[in-house]
Amino acid sequence: MRKGLKIAMLAGSAFASVAAAPVAKPELGTWGVDLTARDTNVKPGDDFARFANGAWLARTEIAPDRTRAGAFITLQDRSEADVRGLVEAIPTNPAATPAERKIADLYASWMDEGAIDAAGAKPLAPYLAEIDAVKxxxxxxRLFASPDYxxxxxxxxxxxxxxxxxxxxxxxxxxxxxxxxxxxxxxxxxxxxxxxxxxxxxxxxxxxxxxxxxxxxxxxxxxxxxxxxxxxxxxxxxxxxxxxxxxxxxxxxxxxxxxxxxxxxxxxxxxxxxxxxxxxxxxxxxxxxxxxxxxxxLAQWKDYLALRFVSDHAQYLAKPFDEAKFAFFGKALADQPRQRDRWKRGVALVNAALGEEVGRLYVARTFPPESERQMGELIGDLRAAYGELIANASWMDAPTRKEALTKLASFDPRIGHPATYIDYSALRIERGDLLGNAVRSDRFDWALQLARFPKPVDRALWNMTPQTVNAYYSPPMNQITFPAAILRPPFFDPAADPAVNYGAIAAVIGHEMGHGFDDQGRQYDATGKLRDWWTKESAASYTGRADRLAAQYDGYEPLPGLHVNGRLTLGENLGDLGGIQAGYTAYQRYLARHGRAATVDGLTGDQRFFLSYAQIWRAKSRDGFLRQQILTDPHSPESIRINGIVRNFDPWYRAFDVKPGDRLYLPTAERVRVW
Missing domain, CATH: 1.10.1380.10 (Neutral endopeptidase , domain2)
Structure with a gap:
């Protein structure tokens, strides 16, 4: 996704009240996991990702306008449809605010294909002339310094x-x-x-x-x-x-x-x-x-600026430009067969240019206060779980442990949406000027940054909109942020079995908190300052564990001849490992308060926890997209985010009776344990 302690266990949990009085049937299955996704012909210890998701992989076709399918894509589609409904309702709403009408005008400028095609290459003229005038x-x-180029x-x-x-x-x-x-x-x-x-x-x-x-x-x-x-x-x-x-x-x-x-x-x-x-x-x-x-x-630099400007803005131009860009970046580079529907890309545009104004509408429509309350309780459980893991980390000495607990205590979680939203009144939007709207949006974004410098940091600012299906950790702010759009099934369902939510959203929260202690995030202290607060001995112990995890991931080969880069993905892999450990520890704390988990559909609570974890990471990708991910993305491919993590986690072995000879089995001494 993102980058002293008094541990106090909450009297309740995110799921205590839910268990006592279910509010509704879970969206997935009868208790929160789609069991029809499994391929029970595969042994969990041979390929847990396929055991949990194999039938889903076999029956799922990637949409022709997508490069991948999976839990994140399903939620993105849902968020996209919600935003479309909000945006398309604005023109008929007599009470719409000026900011809301800007959203409608920007969307209309995108959807007016006739006017865009009629303009042809003319909208490029002032920008190409500016480049040509460079002597x-x-x-x-001066052009390098402009947000336009x-x-x-x-x-x-x-x-x-x-x-x-x-x-x-x-x-x-x-x-x-x-x-x-x-x-x-x-x-x-x-x-x-x-x-x-x-x-x-x-x-x-x-x-x-x-x-x-x-x-x-x-x-x-x-x-x-x-x-x-x-x-x-x-x-x-x-x-x-x-x-x-x-x-x-x-x-x-x-x-x-x-x-x-x-x-x-x-x-x-x-x-x-x-x-x-x-x-x-x-x-x-x-x-x-x-x-x-x-x-x-100089002439070659001007060639570069001109072509790069046209390429970066081709989607805002007439159809031949737009289609040429998709033919390369979509089809040739990512193996995407078909361009996304016009309205879907229009939603992406308003999210990018006026995202927090759209988010304000989105939150009012889709994010109930109860979800925010329950998430707050769950984060308390995760904070306590990490406190327990840090306190019990035998390789960490007392001075380093004290600093780590101080950092954990100062974590600042933000849930759902910003407390205040960006004011877009200075952004000019014109219905008949799509390219100009895009350029002015970039200028507006830079002006926002300029307005903040050199003032004190505003800790209330968000780097994601509420309608974004993602989460992040900020090392210099020591903040974890969870937009409203990710707080939906399969990540979070108030009606689901507790094991499901602890295996899903709790592991995601734990992942983001874990970034505060990954190979790079650990170098920031509780205040967000880049400072080496580790003793030499504890740092060496931690680094040795991280190095072993990187070496494991170097061995994975998602495409023939193309291996995962264990160093590029190390921070995210450490986040995943810490996330599942913290989520599981929090789940055990929940059970200690509310009693042993019953067996449901022949599955123990621990088995349901791990199936939920595998469900959120299920995905199917086109080769072109997968290649780009491996070369540039710090996140490992999703099947490896499942298999590469569980094989390092002892409770998974017990839950599914994984034995020597199973393909994912690692001898105890070879399992990486950070916490």
Whole structure:
């Protein structure tokens, strides 16, 4: 997903009142898990993911407009439909507020395909003219500094200061590329050559549609430039190292590192003035990107900016642009057969541009206060469970344990929705100007960031909208956040068996809390400051365990010849392992209060817990999407998030009588136990 203690066990739990007075029948099955999803011909110890979900995998077809199917996708579809109903009801509501009418106007500008197609390439004209007017490097830097254009060498943002999380700091990181990640430019093999050839065809096509001279030459020059930048950039696993990507610099020091970018001009152009200090990420990549400004002719940079702008905004243009983008990024890259329905992409647009205003409507319609109350109780159970795990971690010495418990006590959970919502009154939306709306939305987002710097950090801000099916942990804020949209079955169902909710949403909450103690999150203290609070001995013990988990995941091969990167996915894998441990410990605390779990449908409480865990992670992906996930995503493929975790957890062995000889069996000494 996200990044002293007095342990007090709550008198109740999220499910105590539910067990006493069920409010409704669970949405899934008779007690919260769809047992028809199982393939009981598979031994749990051979492939637990397939045992729990094999029949579902066999009968499930990925929708032609999707790259995957699964629990997250089902909830995304549900959230999407809810938002559509809210948005399409606004025009007929005489009491709609000005902010709500902006939502309706933006959606209408997207849905008016006739006007968009009639405009053709004309909306591009002012932006392409601005690029064409650049005569020197100073002009180029000013465009790099604009939120309208993608700066390939470096990206400037604003985030909480790692040394003083109560205030914001300016951050500088390596920039983005046109393809999803550097490996797409650098990897050898026929598959990657095919992708690069398709990318070249796509860039040539959109350059032609935009009326740019020498479209094939521009495409070749853009790919050549991006390939050089990709070779300079850090790999995704390297970028996870918070100590190596946290370099405190003055503007003068950053200028010495990469003088070609003329940082004083860049920062002033962005409205940042002259910050006293910056947090710089991948130093060698930024220095090399600066060198490219010396090596690469101005005309080639202008080719890049023009083509990248057209590509980044093709979906807001006439149908030929939109279809060309989907043909490459959807079909060729992700194996997605069909473009998503227009209304679905319109919902995505309003969620991105006016997300919290949409979220305010969404919460009022879909998120009952009772869910918020029960989630608060459950988080209390998880906090107590983590306290128990930390207290019993034999490898952690007393000074480190004390700091860890202090950090746990200071966790700040946010549930459902922000306390206050973003004011979008300064964002101008025009029904007849879709591309302009998209550009102005980007400018508005940057203006929001600027308005916060250099003020104290606003801890009430959210990085996800309430209608987002996800959750996250923020290391510098020490906050865990759970939007309303994920608090639905199969993740959370107030009517479900307690084992189900502890195996599902409790494991997710535990995952997010676990990020506070993963290989990177553990380096932040209770206040969110980047500080080494571990003794040398405890750090070595923890690192040894993490290294063993990374090595395990390196051995998984979801696609022929393409292995999971155990270092890239380490933080999420540690979060999963800690999450299931905390969820299970919390479940045992629940049973201690309310009595032993009965057997239901021939399944013990522990078996129901693990089946629920497997149910939330069931997924089926297209190969193109899976390849992109393995190369760029810190999350492991879902089947491995099931099998790779349970085989390290002793209670799973007992629950399903897993024995030596079963394919997932690990000898006790080889199981990774962090807590």
């Amino acid at each position: 020197d490097r100073a002009g180029l830097i 993608a700066a390939p060498g470096a990206a400037v943002g604003i985030r909480p200061d790692v040394d003083d999380p109560t205030h914001y700091a300016v951050s500088v990181r390596q920039g983005s590329l046109g393809l999803p990640g550097r490996d797409y430019y650098l990897e050898k093999g026929a598959k990657y050559e095919t992708i690069r050839a398709a990318y070249r065809t796509y860039l040539t096509q959109i350059a032609t549609l935009a009326g740019l001279p020498d479209p094939a030459g521009r495409a070749n020059r853009m790919i050549a430039l991006e390939t050089r930048i990709a070779a300079d950039q850090w790999a995704p696993a390297q970028r996870r190292d918070v100590t190596k990507t946290t370099n405190r610099m003055t503007v003068a020091e950053l200028t010495a590192l990469a003088p070609q970018f003329d940082w004083p001009v860049w920062l002033r152009a962005q409205g940042l003035g002259s910050p006293k200090r910056l947090i710089v990420g991948e130093k060698s990549a930024i220095a090399a990107a600066g060198q490219r400004l010396d090596d690469v002719p």
